[in-house]
Amino acid sequence: MTFSIQNMASQAKQAANVVASLSTETKNRVLMTISANLQAHTTKILAANQLDMKAAKENGLSESMVDRLLLTEERIIDIAKAVEHIASLPDPVGLVTKTSRLPNGLNVSKQRIPLGVIAMIYESRPNVTVDAASLCFKAGNAVVLRGGKEALHSNLALADSIHQALEQFDIPLHAISLVPDPDREIMNELLTLNEEIDLLIPRGGENLIRHVSQNSRIPVIQHYKGVCHLYVDQFGDLTKALNILINGKTQRPGVCNALETLLVHKDVVKQFLPVVAATFAEKKVRVHACEQAIEYFDNADLATDLDYDAEYLALEIAIKVVDSYDEAVSHIQRFSSGHTEVIITQDISLANQFIRQINSAVVMVNASSRFSDGGELGLGAEIGISTSKLHAYGPMGLESLTTEKFVVLGDGHTRV
């Protein structure tokens, strides 16, 4: 019998009713069992991963992709610990978020419920399989996982550990479904199943996300890129500014919350840019500078709009001098990807103005953009990040995998 994604999604939808009504205690016990299974099955999982690694090398995958694909005993322990951490997080399902008594005596409240079925489409990291499965499950949803073909053996082995845990608790295995066929047509069919699937979360490169967004009949969490700005104001503390700049650009340049553009107020240029230039030279950061900034750097290019629009994801940065706070805000509003923007200032009025005027998902004062992450912002864990404003905006934790219903308690109330 050939595989049917439609059939898998329908069974996931049925399983979703079961997951939605599990108690927090049961869900946590399932998650702890998944963690134990992963560790107990390490040998099998590593053997499956070796098949993927061999194929990856034969197919000449890039070193960074091969590294993402690789599982080790240590990495499996990390994956298992992450599942235990998700078990320890508060359960959003059933939370009463608002409650009021209306003048006619009706009691109206809002209560958190799961979304239903979530589909994850991702690339080569096998840890996403376990991570996404655990988060969706903890929030009471069924999940359909479609990973990259280069990680298929690893994903199947991981799913096996998960399914053994579900089986032990008599939970339908389709509660956590892994698409066993990496065919692109099957993925495209998945995008059309809006009767079965409530939300689609793509995780990967901009091309994958655009493909999913443009072809989906299901609501999609969009996150194209992170062009994060740091604006150093005339009243900024330049020591804080330098630390935050270095942290944002060099600590982990390949991630979406790394800094991509530095804006500097003209009054602090002379004092600030020479120190920046010295540090960037030492850290080997390539600089694209505007006309007013370029003189401070050896080997800098002249920045163009393409630089201001770029997500370098590398030791590379665009630097621009602005004449005023307003010019900084205009620049950010024009080039922002809606991810994270930071102001460095000691001026409380200006800080408040920045918070009011900038409507990116995360707006920061005197802190590193690298904190723009679900774990760092106190969400406990992150399923993804949204740069479109619908449903969720910014880092998404368990709560973003739920919605709210109205609960109305009357005593025979009718409408007049």
Place this chain on the structure above:
Amino acid sequence: MTFSIQNMASQAKQAANVVASLSTETKNRVLMTISANLQAHTTKILAANQLDMKAAKENGLSESMVDRLLLTEERIIDIAKAVEHIASLPDPVGLVTKTSRLPNGLNVSKQRIPLGVIAMIYESRPNVTVDAASLCFKAGNAVVLRGGKEALHSNLALADSIHQALEQFDIPLHAISLVPDPDREIMNELLTLNEEIDLLIPRGGENLIRHVSQNSRIPVIQHYKGVCHLYVDQFGDLTKALNILINGKTQRPGVCNALETLLVHKDVVKQFLPVVAATFAEKKVRVHACEQAIEYFDNADLATDLDYDAEYLALEIAIKVVDSYDEAVSHIQRFSSGHTEVIITQDISLANQFIRQINSAVVMVNASSRFSDGGELGLGAEIGISTSKLHAYGPMGLESLTTEKFVVLGDGHTRV
């Protein structure tokens, strides 16, 4: 020069930045001025409406459509009063919904911000023009209004009153844009403008909503239909049940929160259905009954799955006897449109179980489904209702026209 919807949407996007930063006080003053203008321009508005009415009669529009289209002095006063009411509602923008201090001293909060640009696509009621414009504006958004062609003259006259108010406060007129050309191709182009428009809210028949959902590149608030269920449990108070049934089915049968299906526990059938039959005969409610219920009614049809799936929007109802609470829940889960479901029971455990198990947008105990409305549930006003779980679920008030950003305050914090 021909009209360009792309141009209109781009200008709306620019205007959205202005509206987002208006103070609550200014927004309220603009709304009060709109209300005053509408009343001052009554003669002009009624004259424009007469043009639409004349065309409607010439084109043989149905009586109910003509009635929806009609404006009178009294209706204009009602529309103006509704605008004043929106001015009196709390402003969701800027509301801090969560705040916490992390172990490292970072202060993280969430703050409500406008969505940006909202597009409304609707049919013949001219009051939607003013209502939607006021709600979107109060929530800090720009709005693109695309009403039905049969109401175009009325809508243009109403928009003129609105624009005079915007002008008086130096707000770009594109903050509230009315599409002046009812051409269907222009509407279809509007559906593709996902760079400019953040949210699409269609209001009208199921065909319009399906067309919009299927062709939109912009997130859409979906509300196909309301198949609301009333389940009368074996422990239900039958007097409450009868009142709530009559209220739900007959008070205003043409709306989405009217009842469409009655489920009755077998143990109360003999006591309850004869009273229901007598009342429905008197109120001329047409009945589609299951085999066990049909004997209680004169002239009832035998109900089929088509009946259980139907949104009659008329004095017509499906009635089914169930053997148990579980059968009632299964029936609702199968046929629910996700709108509103009601249980009549005095059993507190069963009431709680119903609240847990039914994940429709509104779940009620001992209250009429007719309360399932933004105004009645205390939201102040309603922009629409969502039966899909993403972003908003159920009646949507001002808050649903906003989203939340993260605000992070540090003091030189960098990530380790």
